[in-house]
Amino acid sequence: MKRRIVMSMLAGATLLAGSLLGAFPAQSADVPAEFGTDWHDPITAAPPVAEPSGKSCEVTVAQAQFRDFTPYKGSYTPPDGCGDRWSKVVLRMDGKVKGRQYDRLGYLHIGGVEVFRTSTPEPSPDGIEWSVEKDVTRYSDTLRRGQDVEMLIGNVVDDTYTGVIDVKVTLTFYAGRPADAARPDRVLTLQDGTLTTPRNSERLIAEVYATGSGGGCEEFWYLSAPDPAPYSCKVADGPYREVQIKVDGRLAGIAAPFPHVWTGGWSNPFLWYVVPGPRAFDVKPIEYDLTPFAGILNDGRPHRVEVSVLGVPEGQSGWSAPVNVLVWQDARSAQVTGKLTAHRVGDLTNSATYTPGSEHRVDTEGGHRMTVSGYVDTSHGRVTTTVRRSLANDSAHRWTDGENLDALDATWTDDQSVTVDGRGPARTTRTQRTYTMDGSITIGTGDRLRTVLTLGDSATVVTTRDGRRVEWSRLDDTVEGDASWTLNVPRDQRHAVGATSERYRAYGSHGCYDRSLTSVQGALTEDRRHC
Helix, strand or coil: CECCECCCCCCCCCCCCCCCCCCCCCCCCCCCCCCCCCCECCCCCCCCCCCCCCCEEEEEEEEEEECCCCCEEEEECCCCCCCCCEEEEEEEEEEEECCCCCCCEEEEEECCEEEEEEECCCCCCCCEEEEEEEECHHHHHHHCCCEEEEEEECCCCCCCCCCCEEEEEEEEEEECCCCHHHCCCEEEECECCEECCCCCEEEEEEEECCEECCCCHHHHHHHCECCCCCCCCECCCCCCCEEEEEECCEEEEEECCCCCCCCCCCCCHHHCCCCCCCCCCCCCCEEEECHHHHHHHCCCCCEEEEEEEECCCCCCCCEECCEEEEEEECCCCCCCEEEEEEEEECCCEEEEEEECCCCEEEEEEEEEEEEEEEEEEECCEEEEEEEEEEEEEEEEEEECHHHCEEEEEEEEEEEEEEEEECCCCCEEEEEEEEEEEEEEEEEEHHHEEEEEEEEEEEEEEEEEECCEEEEEEEEEEEEEEEEEEECCCCHHHCCCEEEEEEEEEEEECCEEEEEEEEEECCEEEEEEECC
């Protein structure tokens, strides 16, 4: 497999006509004229997990070859020699696959807790290797005890799809003093759809690994059209989606789902062979602050917790949304009491307007707001938590008869503020998330399919005390690509060409990280660090 980075950029003809002219370096002699049977191993511009100095211990959690939908089942034993308190725990998955295979979704459960969700790259005939790292320190409570392990990357292997997905997952534990405030005391999962919290819980965060998948239309939910529109993926209320969490039937949190594009997405795997879309290899969970409900949940009884995706027709599958609940306890109290003091849910707006014509068009505007507030009486006084969340989605979807043109320009925003008022000055953390998708698929003369696409994942987090900023960060991950290939011909006659770039920037109170990647016809032509 090729790992080379083509650093010499010779002046010459640009790779592709159209919207990406000038966006990527010119071809060099080392860039093939089209995709062949081998290309650079998959790579992302995201930063590696920082490794603390000092002693470390490694444990293998899972090692398996996935050929079907049989999960790997094993056991986990905590490391010997690094104690049971760690400054950091890092998960690493190393994978390899060769031949022909679709992108596949996978998960890893330790003690029933979902600690990792991923998708796989599509392989070259000659084979690829890739790796993913994730900071899993927040699951330390689960990792202190021996646990059952279950991992699955559902796969199909036959005479056509030959790729066996071979993976190894390890955990590296770094001995040292933990940052106690940053990690939960307990990590809980739902039991038959219910949650029973410790009676001295003073902070509760639910995390939901929500993914639309399964090969049906919900994998591309952002392209669905309302019933009157002549489109292949139709849903009565259009593409607006919202991931909701309820406690005992009462709405407790709302969130915009991230519009994942897996490595076969937008009808063009050549976009993603080397540089995947944001979050494709490391699916991040949605977080909901349920602390205002602690006074209700802390009665020692099981409470029903449900997650649903608004906009999906009742009874239709296509989403996975496993739940973990992170719990911080008041060590000096046997029971923490409290009360939900405010619960305001705004009217849901969801308008998907179809306009017929030579280009069919659906314009969508959706949004929702809610505010919840509650207090807990702890050993260090009364603490009030107020959560405000506001969602919005605007999109314009255009297509022609036969869908030979299929285009989308969409933006999702998810703004949340959490104010904690108790001991000391009030502290507010505001997180503003924006996801963007702007692209088109066209099928032209000679069944030539072309995809041009830009994806954006950004977030700004600002923390204030009594109105004064004390901490801030900004993330901006942008992937853009342009690739084309010939449909309805054998693989070696597709004459595929494509260029994809990623720039990942993270900066703020704790420093700067800025990296750019570019791949052209499967060769890595740029790997540049700017900070």
